[in-house]
Amino acid sequence: xxxxFQLDIVxxxxxxxxxxIEHLRAPGVEGSFGVLVGHTPFMTPLDVGEVDxxxxxxxxxxxxxxxxxxxxxxxxxxxxQTAEFAEDIDIERAEEARKRAAERVQxxxxxxxxxxxxxxxxxxxxxxxxxxxx
Amino acid sequence: xxxxxxxKRRISSIKNTQxxxxxxxxxxxxxxxxxxxxxxxxxxxxxxxREVIKDLSGRCDRSQHxxxxxxxxxxxxxxxxxxxxxxxxxxxxxIIKRAVKEIESFETIDPTIQMMTIGKKGSDYFAKNDxxxxxxxDQLFQDLHFGVAASVGESLIDFYKQEKxxxxxxxxxxxxxxxxxxxxxxxxxxxxxxxxxxxxxxxxDFIYEPDPLQVLSGVLPLYVNVQMWRVFLESNAAEHxxxxxxxxxxxxxxxxxxxxxxxTYNKARQAAITKELLEVVSGAEGLK
Numbered sequence: 001x002x003x004x005f006q007l008d009i010v011x012x013x014x015x016x017x018x019x020x021i022e023h024l025r026a027p028g029v030e031g032s033f034g035v036l037v038g039h040t041p042f043m044t045p046l047d048v049g050e051v052d053x054x055x056x057x058x059x060x061x062x063x064x065x066x067x068x069x070x071x072x073x074x075x076x077x078x079x080x081q082t083a084e085f086a087e088d089i090d091i092e093r094a095e096e097a098r099k100r101a102a103e104r105v106q107x108x109x110x111x112x113x114x115x116x117x118x119x120x121x122x123x124x125x126x127x128x129x130x131x132x133x134x
Numbered sequence: 135x136x137x138x139x140x141x142k143r144r145i146s147s148i149k150n151t152q153x154x155x156x157x158x159x160x161x162x163x164x165x166x167x168x169x170x171x172x173x174x175x176x177x178x179x180x181x182x183x184r185e186v187i188k189d190l191s192g193r194c195d196r197s198q199h200x201x202x203x204x205x206x207x208x209x210x211x212x213x214x215x216x217x218x219x220x221x222x223x224x225x226x227x228x229i230i231k232r233a234v235k236e237i238e239s240f241e242t243i244d245p246t247i248q249m250m251t252i253g254k255k256g257s258d259y260f261a262k263n264d265x266x267x268x269x270x271x272d273q274l275f276q277d278l279h280f281g282v283a284a285s286v287g288e289s290l291i292d293f294y295k296q297e298k299x300x301x302x303x304x305x306x307x308x309x310x311x312x313x314x315x316x317x318x319x320x321x322x323x324x325x326x327x328x329x330x331x332x333x334x335x336x337x338x339d340f341i342y343e344p345d346p347l348q349v350l351s352g353v354l355p356l357y358v359n360v361q362m363w364r365v366f367l368e369s370n371a372a373e374h375x376x377x378x379x380x381x382x383x384x385x386x387x388x389x390x391x392x393x394x395x396x397x398t399y400n401k402a403r404q405a406a407i408t409k410e411l412l413e414v415v416s417g418a419e420g421l422k
Contacts, residue, residue: 011280013280014176015178029343041340043342043349044342079356081284
């Protein structure tokens with residue numbers, strides 16, 4: 001059947017996912033978008049957020065943290081720093097990470113990098129949200 | 135001639151040392167395998183990034199992006215990656231010697247050299263010898279993950295954007311095989327993209343959202359981080375390889391030492407027996 005396309009999700013720690021899928025939804029910087037087979041070549045950076053993958057009618061959700069995506073008619077490559085399937089996320093650990101990040105943002109010490117702390121907070125909140133969706 | 139007891143004591147002490155070196159070799163071998171796996175896992179990511187940058191840099195004006203723009207090198211950043219620990223043959227000394235030589239060669243154009251040292255051995259050396267050390271990162275290799283490399287990459291990008299550094303070089307050991315490491319000096323910033331091939335790039339017309347330059351701005355910092363990550367992984371694997379070989383040699387040397395000492399021991403034992411016999415015989419002879 002020609003209604004699937006190859007999706008590769010690549011992180012610096014390796015290939016997370018590489019299978020044919022039917023539909024993809026990803027959080028582009030200009031807004032969330034969907035990809036079906038035969039999409040025009042397209043490239044955009046990705047925000048921290050969730051990626052939905054539809055494979056044989058079932059939707060799987062991943063938490064991803066910033067990167068970018070390259071869409072080709074028959075093959076899409078997502079390059080992100082981290083990508084985790086919702087079912088693999090340890091909510092307790094994510095919650096701890098969120099607390100730590102929140103403390104860092106609030107501490108407002110001169111030597112903490114606020115941008116980075118806020119980024120970490122955003123990523124941990126995103127992971128918790130995704131984990132709770134299953 | 136040392137006494138029998140002394141030789142025996144030396145042999146057992148060497149055996150103890152040998153046990154330690156053998157254990158260190160095993161540990162290094164296991165760590166090396168993991169490090170090698172990490173290198174392979176990181177490959178597709180950096181490969182893809184390289185491709186994308188090659189493609190994008192052909193579409194935008196290079197001077198428009200701060201990480202691609204070439205400035206006159208007044209402040210040169212040198213990032214030296216060594217190990218945190220010794221016991222790995224010439225791994226650390228080689229890289230430090232090479233770094234010192236490179237720095238001397240830069241001095242012909244009279245820039246200010248700013249160092250960033252990764253790994254305790256290099257940090258100690260350059261701090262002790264009065265180099266300008268901008269930042270030092272020790273003990274990174276104990277818990278090596280992408281975030282660590284990314285944060286080092288980010289700080290380099292910050293320095294570069296603030297024009298505190300006009301050019302950044304990396305000096306590190308590349309992992310060739312367990313017994314061989316290559317010393318590599320390469321330029322990290324400004325980024326030098328691969329030349330786009332004229333024929334292939336223009337065939338597929340990508341839609342860039344919002345536009346090529348912005349996509350490039352998103353991708354380039356990632357690329358720097360990934361380069362750092364790759365270099366860390368290479369250096370880490372090279373370190374374990376070097377340690378494994380060094381410990382293997384140490385174990386073999388210990389074996390040799392034990393062999394010679396055992397020989398001396400036996401000779402001494404024989405001499406003692408002969409001496410005793412002679413005494414007995416000459417004693418009996420005297421009684422006649």
